[in-house]
Amino acid sequence: MTRVVSLFLPSWSTDRLRRKAGDAAPPAEAPLVLIGREGNRRVVLAANAAAVAAGLRPGIPVTKAQVLVPDLIVQDAEPAADVEALDRLATWLLRYAPVVAPDPPDGIIIDSTGADHLHGGEAVMLEGLIGRLAMSGIAARGAIADSWGAAHALARFAARATIIAPERHDASLLEPLPLAALRIDASIVAALRTLGFETIGDILAQPRAPLTLRFGPAIGRRIDQALGDLSEPIDPIRPADLIEVRRSFAEPIGAAETIARYIAKLVDQLCDRLEAAGLGARRLDLICHRVDSRSQAVRVGMATPVRDAKRLTRLLCDKIETIEPGFGIEVMTLAASVAEPIERRQTVSSLIEESVPDVSDLIDTLMNRVGEQALYRLAPVASDVPERSVGRIPAMAADTGAAWPGHWPRPSRLLAHPEQVETVALLPDHPPVSFTWRGVRRRLRRGDGPERVFGEWWKRDAELVAVRDYFRVEDDAGERYWLYRAGDGEDTATGSHRWFIHGVFG
Helix, strand or coil, rough: CCCEEEEEEHHHHHHHHHHHHHHHHHCCCCEEEEEEEEEEEEEEECCHHHHHHHHCCCCEEEEHEEEEHCCCCECCCCHHHHHHHHHHHHHHHHHHHEEEEECCCCCEECCCCCCCCHCCCCCHCCCCCCCCHHCCCCCCCEEECCCCCHHHHHHHHHCEEEEEECCCCCHCCCCEEHHHHHHHHHHHHHHHHCCCCCEEEHHHCCHHHHHHHHHHHHHHHHHHHHHHCCCCCCCCCCCCCCCEEEEEEEEEEEHHHHHHHHHHHHHHHHHHHHHHHEEEEEEEEEEEEEECCCCEEEEEEEEEECCHHHHHHHHHCCCCCHHHCCCEEEEEEEEEEEEEEECCCCCCCCCCCCCCCCCCCHHHHHHHHCHHHHCCEEEEEECHHHHEEEEEEECCCCCCCCCCCCCCCCCEEEEEEEEEEEEECCEEEEEEEEECCCCEEEEEEEECCCEEEECCCCCHHCCCCEEEEEEEEEEECEEEEEEEEECCCCCHCCCCCCEEEEEEEC
C-alpha cells in the first residue's frame, strides 16, 4: 500500500527570507509582506503569519496593504530563490525516504512507503518532520494519505496541522474539503461555485460526464488521482553527486527470484563505483518503477560504511516481500544515498593483535527490522545528576573514552523516574529505618551514605541551591535500594525533604 506525505509550508517565502537574514531579520511578530508585479500592478505575493492576522492576503495591491497596516514591512519577493531553496530542502529530506520531490510553490511531497518504520512509525515520523522544520524557523503542516492528491488536500485544508489518514481510506475523508483542494485552476473553481458547488463532496455526488463536457477532463483526473484510482508518479529529486546505477528491462519482471537476481547485479555495479570513489554505503535506496507509472521504494541503512556486495544484497533481498510488482517492473534504480569513506586497516596476525568480533552485520540486520532509533548503546554523560549521566548513542558509534565515576557505586537498574516513598528517618544525616514503596513496607537493616549531589545551576535557576542526599540501604530480605532525600535535611530552600527511590541494586 502506497503512503504519501505532503508537507505544506504556508509562509515559505517569508520564512526563507528570515532564515537568510539571520540576526538582521525583522521580529517574528512584525507584519511582513513580499511584493512583485502582476502586469503593471505591484501586489503582495507572500505574507507572514502576522500580516495574515492583520487581514492581508496575497494578490492585494501594495498601496492598499500599506494603508491597512501602517507599520507593514515591505520587501521584494525572490521567486527563483524560493524555488532553489525548496529544492535544497527536498534534498535534505531524502534522509526520511528515497522518493522526495518539491511541490512548488510551497510544499514537499514524500513517498514514505516502506520507510516509516525506520523512523518509529508514521506518527513519529510526521511529528519529527514538523518539529525539525519548526526548529529551523519554517512553519509547516503535514498529512499522510494513500495518494499525492489526498495528502496534498489534507495538508492544506484539514482543520488540524497534522493528520494521518487511515490506510485504504475512501472518499468520505475528502468530501468536506473545499474545491480548491483538488488542485484545479482557480477559474474552474470560481465557475463551479457560481453553479452552487462548494465542496469535493458536492462534485462527487454529480455525474462525471456533464462536468467533463463543460470544464474538460481536469476535474475527473484530479478526483481519480486523489482517490488513488489514477497513478500520479513522483519525480524524485536527485543530488548531483549521487552514486546510482540503473537497469531497464525489455520485458517487465515480477517474480521475487527475478527481482533478487537483478538486485544482486545492481549491487555489484554499485560496489564497483563505490570502490572507485573510495567510499562505502551507509544507506541504499532501491526504486522499482512499475509499468503502471507507480513506484515501489526500498531503503536499507548500515551502521558503518559497507562495500560488501553479498551483505548489501542480503539486506535488500530481505525487503523484497514489501515490493508490490503489480503488472511488472520495467526499471530498477539503486542509489547510495549516503556514502562515506571507508577506513583502511592493515591486516595484522592474530598472534600479535587480538581479533575483535565484528557485529556490524548483525546490527545492520536488526536496524533494518526494528528501526535505527530502536537500536542504541548507553554511554556516560558528564553530569552528577544520575538521570542525566546516561545518554544514547548509535550502536556502532566509536567509543567516546568517557567513563562513569567509580568512587560511589551505582545501581544496576535505574528507574525511569524517581518514585516517592514514605519513610521513617532521623534528620539530617541518617538513613531511613524503613520505607514504604508501592504499598509494601520494608524494614532496613543497614544503610550507607549520604552521597550529596548538587543541582546543575547552569541548566535552570531552580537547581541553584537544590541538593539530593543519596543512601544505599538493605532490607531484611537482603534486597538493596538506592534512596535519596530531596534537600539537605535542614534548609527547606534546598528541597522538599521528601524521600524517593531512584534505583535497585542487582
